[in-house]
Amino acid sequence: MAAHAAPVEFALPQVLTYPAPTPPILVAQGAEGRLYKTTYITPSLPCALKYRSPKQYRHPILDARLTKARIQAEAKVLDRCCREGVPVPAVYALDATAGWLAMEWVDGVPVRQGINVWLGDRPEDDAISDAEVADETPLVDLMKRIGDAVGALHRTGVIHGDLTTSNMMLLPWADGQSNGASSEDGEKKKAVGGDVILIDFGLATQSVTDEDRAVDLYVLERAFASTHPRAERLFTHVLEAYKQTFKKAPSVIRKLEDVRMRGRKKSMLG
Amino acid sequence: MSLETIQIERVPGTHRVDAAFFRDVSNAEFLQSQLLGRNADFEYAFIDASSVASRLHLLSAVYHAVNTQLTGTLTTTNVHSEVVLSLSPSNNIAEAYRRWGITPAKTKDIIVVSPASTLPTPDEIEQRLREKVQGTPVPLSDEEISKSTDWPKLRKYYGLNGVPILAAITDEAVRVKEMERLIIMRMALRGL
Numbered sequence: 296m297a298a299h300a301a302p303v304e305f306a307l308p309q310v311l312t313y314p315a316p317t318p319p320i321l322v323a324q325g326a327e328g329r330l331y332k333t334t335y336i337t338p339s340l341p342c343a344l345k346y347r348s349p350k351q352y353r354h355p356i357l358d359a360r361l362t363k364a365r366i367q368a369e370a371k372v373l374d375r376c377c378r379e380g381v382p383v384p385a386v387y388a389l390d391a392t393a394g395w396l397a398m399e400w401v402d403g404v405p406v407r408q409g410i411n412v413w414l415g416d417r418p419e420d421d422a423i424s425d426a427e428v429a430d431e432t433p434l435v436d437l438m439k440r441i442g443d444a445v446g447a448l449h450r451t452g453v454i455h456g457d458l459t460t461s462n463m464m465l466l467p468w469a470d471g472q473s474n475g476a477s478s479e480d481g482e483k484k485k486a487v488g489g490d491v492i493l494i495d496f497g498l499a500t501q502s503v504t505d506e507d508r509a510v511d512l513y514v515l516e517r518a519f520a521s522t523h524p525r526a527e528r529l530f531t532h533v534l535e536a537y538k539q540t541f542k543k544a545p546s547v548i549r550k551l552e553d554v555r556m557r558g559r560k561k562s563m564l565g
Numbered sequence: 566m567s568l569e570t571i572q573i574e575r576v577p578g579t580h581r582v583d584a585a586f587f588r589d590v591s592n593a594e595f596l597q598s599q600l601l602g603r604n605a606d607f608e609y610a611f612i613d614a615s616s617v618a619s620r621l622h623l624l625s626a627v628y629h630a631v632n633t634q635l636t637g638t639l640t641t642t643n644v645h646s647e648v649v650l651s652l653s654p655s656n657n658i659a660e661a662y663r664r665w666g667i668t669p670a671k672t673k674d675i676i677v678v679s680p681a682s683t684l685p686t687p688d689e690i691e692q693r694l695r696e697k698v699q700g701t702p703v704p705l706s707d708e709e710i711s712k713s714t715d716w717p718k719l720r721k722y723y724g725l726n727g728v729p730i731l732a733a734i735t736d737e738a739v740r741v742k743e744m745e746r747l748i749i750m751r752m753a754l755r756g757l
């Protein structure tokens with residue numbers, strides 16, 4: 296047992312074993328892969344390197360094929376989004392066979408974290424003062440920007456497949472937005488400020504049907520409710536903004552009603 | 566000093582990257598004949614600077630080429646020709662040479678890159694280039710490169726005409742940055 300107590304050091308992908316002045320930093324470790332912060336071409340250009348390591352539980356040939364196909368698919372979606380003006384990181388380099396993809400580093404925090412900073416850590420049943428209710432604008436604005444970003448994505452015919460507040464980043468605005476009365480107030484405002492950048496297209500597909508788009512929104516709605524129960528009632532602003540983003544968006548929102556209904560039936564049946 | 570040794574992130578010491586930029590080259594025809602004749606003294610990638618957007622663009626191609634060699638997946642004969650191919654968004658090698666290599670009648674400004682030279686020192690490379698390339702050495706800076714860039718050509722090569730994001734940008738400097746971003750991505754996705 297003691298032999299296993301030491302923290303597990305993951306083997307770096309080959310590409311990160313070559314020399315660079317700044318060592319790579321492991322930022323996230325998921326079921327499918329790892330995300331490193333590293334540099335591209337020059338020490339001053341940070342990049343995010345996503346690495347899908349070989350899976351021992353899969354047949355090696357199948358695993359290699361799957362990894363390659365997924366990296367390629369993710370890169371293609373990012374390329375398409377960039378050209379269409381959907382806010383996503385651009386791809387710098389990739390080696391699908393080796394299982395990695397390097398993209399622009401988004402120098403911000405996941406939306407989840409920004410919202411949690413805004414909400415603070417008071418218990419849920421705490422009385423909310425009038426002042427707080429009156430000044431929800433920054434959070435409401437963030438909800439609208441999320442709706443805009445998802446709308447832009449769907450307009451181009453891409454379904455994300457795993458929309459959560461962890462799979463969107465907040466890229467802070469240049470400055471000037473930080474004029475809060477108290478500094479704590481200013482900090483909170485800052486936490487929900489910034490451009491929304493969509494990330495993690497590992498499960499993305501192409502579709503323009505109301506059904507697929509509505510399911511994508513439903514996934515986000517459920518994820519939002521469970522991650523941010525205290526802000527659940529504000530989710531409607533995401534949908535309101537989404538509605539304005541392309542011609543078929545209103546019919547997607549109507550479809551969302553059906554999807555919710557099915558979801559409820561399913562959960563009642565257990 | 567016209568030759569620059571460039572440190573690229575995660576390019577190992579076995580692949581020292583040396584580069585030089587020559588303006589108004591008068592002997593492009595001779596240079597091309599030496600390349601075609603596989604003269605061993607011409608173990609460099611000769612790039613037509615009008616097809617290059619920036620330093621980052623050029624070095625991205627170098628990085629791809631080196632990485633291809635390191636993983637044993639070269640699709641051309643050596644790392645130098647791989648640099649030329651890496652600049653292209655397609656796998657058509659002849660086309661890549663036409664567009665990014667040198668063309669006697671057209672090429673004026675030439676960037677010479679050597680990832681993984683067989684020569685021991687940058688000085689020796691500089692010496693050889695001085696003897697062989699008839700042109701004015703200038704620094705390999707974004708500023709100098711931008712004076713040579715032929716944007717209408719690049720827009721065509723990288724399929725940037727009619728791209729929605731570019732149509733939406735009014736500021737010229739912002740548009741150039743965005744084009745560079747899309748170009749680098751197209752290179753990364755070559756053949757996909």
Ligand SMILES: Nc1ncnc2c1ncn2[C@@H]1O[C@H](COP(=O)(O)OP(=O)(O)O)[C@@H](O)[C@H]1O
Pocket residue numbers: 322323324325326327328329330343345384398399400401402403405461462464494495496497
């Ligand atoms: N381009 C990026 N810039 C900065 N951080 C990123 C970037 N991409 C991912 N991350 C960080 O890494 C985490 C995991 O990346 P993600 O693509 O979501 O992979 P996973 O499939 O493991 O969820 C994200 O939640 C985010 O915090």
Ligand SMILES: [Mg+2]
Pocket residue numbers: 461462495
């Ligand atoms: Mg994720």
